[in-house]
Amino acid sequence: MQMKTEELTINCGKPYAEESSHTDCHKVIMPVRDALDVISGKWKLPIIIAVSRGHKRFRDIERSIPKITSKVLSKELKDLETHKLVKRTVYDSQPVSVEYTLTPYAATLDSVIGALQKWGIQHRKKILGK
Amino acid sequence: MQMKTEELTINCGKPYAEESSHTDCHKVIMPVRDALDVISGKWKLPIIIAVSRGHKRFRDIERSIPKITSKVLSKELKDLETHKLVKRTVYDSQPVSVEYTLTPYAATLDSVIGALQKWGIQHRKKILGK
C-alpha cells in the first residue's frame, strides 16, 4: 500500500435514525484495503510461495514462476520488501549474489491467506454448483 | 470472479530435489485469487457494508457512498449478485422499486473480512511504526 490518505468512506447512518459515526466504517474498510493492497495483484502470492519454498535467487524465482518478467518481479520484490515480508541480502562474492527470503513477519499472513483459501474453495463449489 | 481458467502457477520443485506436485501451488493460489476477485476492487466492501447497514434502494446506496457513480454501482451490484452475496428484489409498485439486501451467504465472508481487517490494523502499525 502507499498508505493512502484518499477519502473513501460511506455514510453510515443507520436506517433507524440511530446516530452512528462515519469512522467505524473506516475502521473496517481502511484496514481491509491496506491488507488487500499488500497481497492482491497478479504476482504477490506466487512470489511469496516461490520464496517460501526455497527459491532464493532472483533468476531462480523468475524461472520458477512461468511468464513473469524480470521487470515485474523486480518491482514486486521491492514492494514485498518495503512491507517487511521479504528480506533482501547481498553477498559480496564474485560475482555479487543476492538472496531473497521471507521474514518471520511474513508468517503472520498465514491466517489471512488461510481464510481466503478456505472461503475461495467453498465459494467455487457454491457458484459452480457442487 | 469469472472463474478464470488462465494458467498461473509456479514451479513448485523444492530445493532439496524432493518431488512435489505443481498442483498444490494451485491449491493455494487459485482459491485465494478466487476470493480476492470477489472482494477486491475499490467499491465492493463499501457497497457490502452500506447494504448490510440497511441501505436497500439504489439511490439510497448511491448517496451513502461518496463519489461512486451509478454506472459503477450498477456493475458492482450485478457482480455481487452473481456471487450470491446480494439479492435483488423488484417490487411491482408505481413506480417500480428495487431493493438490495445481503444474502445469508454473505455472512460467510465475515471471517475473511475479519482476518483482513485484523492483519491490516497491525500491519499499518508495523509499517508506520507504532
Place this chain on the structure above:
DNA sequence: CCGCATCCTGTAGGATACTG
C-alpha cells in the same frame, strides 16, 4: 427512481532490449 450508453483516463502489467 433505476439504471444504461458513450467516451475518456490512469495505471497495472507485458514485450523487448539493454547495462554493471
Place this chain on the structure above:
DNA sequence: CAGTATCCTACAGGATGCGG
C-alpha cells in the same frame, strides 16, 4: 547474474448524458 529502460496494451474505473 540481477536487474533497468522504454515503450505499449488492457482493463478498472470516472464523467457525462440519456431512456424507461
